[in-house]
């Protein structure tokens with residue numbers, strides 16, 4: 001899926017477009033008001049690794065434990081989660097990520113899974129798994145059709 005998407009550059013473009021939307025968003029801007037200047041790039045490297053690219057987030061940016069810690073105690077609400085997903089899908093359209101049903105289904109599946117975990121992990125007092133590998137997401141039940 002990493003190569004199908006267009007490699008690391010595609011995820012960098014995606015996250016730049018996504019965070020432009022986030023910083024102008026009524027529900028999300030506050031949560032990200034003090035984000036690291038390289039935040040968009042870090043999330044791009046995370047996504048690239050998840051979808052089968054190089055393990056750069058694990059190697060250079062703290063891997064899974066760092067990602068999880070960034071969400072702890074933030075009490076992300078369901079409306080915020082849904083908006084996050086919506087803006088990511090809008091950004092995917094804006095930067096021209098592949099539009100085929102197979103890619104978009106797998107991409108959206110990961111976003112749904114990851115954002116729901118982020119909400120659970122962000123609950124004050126949540127019992128959170130801190131040590132885990134970065135997940136690797138694949139095509140699932142509908143890979144590109146090869147006759």
Ligand code: HEM
Pocket residue numbers: 028031032034035036038039042043046061066067070071074076080081084110111112113114115118119
């Ligand atoms: C698939 C879902 C998600 C992924 C893959 C993801 C990924 C990440 C990563 C990799 C970081 C750490 C970035 C770094 O290393 O600098 C991070 C931080 C953060 N995430 Fe998420 N996230 C997800 C869902 C969400 C949702 C739903 C929200 C809130 C609506 C959220 C809010 C935040 C915030 C506020 C930070 C800290 C930003 C900062 O101050 O630097 N995340 N996320």
